[in-house]
Amino acid sequence: MAHDYTEQDKDHLLNIPSTKSYPKLSVRRLSRRADTGDTILSNLSFDVFPGAVVGIIGPSGSGKSTLLRALNRLWEPPAQTIFLDGQDVTKLDVIALRRRVGMLFQTPCLFEGTVSDNVRYGPKLRGKTLEDGEVLALLQQADLDSSFADKPVHGLSVGQSQRVALARTLANRPEVLLLDEPTSSLDPVSTQNIEASLLKLCKDKSLTLVLVSHSINQVQRMADVVFLLVNGQIVEIVTPGELENASHPLARQFLDAS
Ligand SMILES: Nc1ncnc2c1ncn2[C@@H]1O[C@H](COP(=O)(O)OP(=O)(O)OP(=O)(O)O)[C@@H](O)[C@H]1O
Numbered sequence: 001m002a003h004d005y006t007e008q009d010k011d012h013l014l015n016i017p018s019t020k021s022y023p024k025l026s027v028r029r030l031s032r033r034a035d036t037g038d039t040i041l042s043n044l045s046f047d048v049f050p051g052a053v054v055g056i057i058g059p060s061g062s063g064k065s066t067l068l069r070a071l072n073r074l075w076e077p078p079a080q081t082i083f084l085d086g087q088d089v090t091k092l093d094v095i096a097l098r099r100r101v102g103m104l105f106q107t108p109c110l111f112e113g114t115v116s117d118n119v120r121y122g123p124k125l126r127g128k129t130l131e132d133g134e135v136l137a138l139l140q141q142a143d144l145d146s147s148f149a150d151k152p153v154h155g156l157s158v159g160q161s162q163r164v165a166l167a168r169t170l171a172n173r174p175e176v177l178l179l180d181e182p183t184s185s186l187d188p189v190s191t192q193n194i195e196a197s198l199l200k201l202c203k204d205k206s207l208t209l210v211l212v213s214h215s216i217n218q219v220q221r222m223a224d225v226v227f228l229l230v231n232g233q234i235v236e237i238v239t240p241g242e243l244e245n246a247s248h249p250l251a252r253q254f255l256d257a258s
Contacts, residue, residue, distance in 0.1 A: 055223030102174035
């Protein structure tokens with residue numbers, strides 16, 4: 001496997017205690033400024049290991065979506081700042097990258113046609129036709145029963161559309177899934193089913209999740225580690241259990257108001 005880390009980064013990685021695998025994602029000194037000069041992301045560095053769930057929380061405008069969008073190059077990051085399996089993402093084919101690093105947005109955007117057309121879309125682009133059983137399994141992972149397969153998407157509710165978008169993303173067998181407020185349009189039962197389904201994929205298939213959520217409870221249910229992002233900086237990295245003890249004043253202000 002090729003690794004594009006600098007010598008300094010290698011030293012850093014080797015110093016991570018008791019890790020048996022290389023990170024799936026590594027971010028190194030990632031910064032971004034707006035055209036106005038305002039800081040959006042400031043010198044972010046972190047690793048995410050295969051099968052892990054990272055929760056990102058923070059106030060509105062703190063840079064959470066910008067960070068997610070950098071990870072699959074919806075916003076083009078500077079070279080040598082984001083690595084997937086040790087490879088600089090800016091050197092990867094962008095379509096292949098987005099298949100490996102899928103993203104689910106807060107507001108689903110589906111193609112015309114049926115639910116099953118949407119789920120089959122990604123594999124079809126690569127010349128693979130999904131069997132009916134594979135489509136149904138993907139729908140099930142997204143908490144949709146088989147009756148949805150032949151439904152046109154234009155009649156679906158927002159919550160149903162969001163679940164179709166999840167099935168469509170999972171059809172690409174992503175290695176990393178970026179989730180931007182993924183369940184904000186879902187009812188509590190569906191939210192719970194989708195959380196369970198995603199956590200099963202993490203356990204069984206080493207799917208790696210980066211979850212942005214305004215729901216502290218959701219982050220506590222799902223994440224292995226939580227980043228508190230404030231003004232474009234990761235001000236604290238804690239386990240979900242330690243969240244209530246977060247001490248950074250801006251993190252505290254956010255948590256107390258949540
Ligand atoms: N393309 C852009 N050009 C200029 N400023 C931008 C751009 N994209 C984002 N910003 C600014 O960067 C900051 C972070 O935005 P971002 O959407 O990443 O925050 P967020 O934490 O996801 O917020 P929310 O929780 O409200 O979704 C905001 O001040 C936003 O106005």
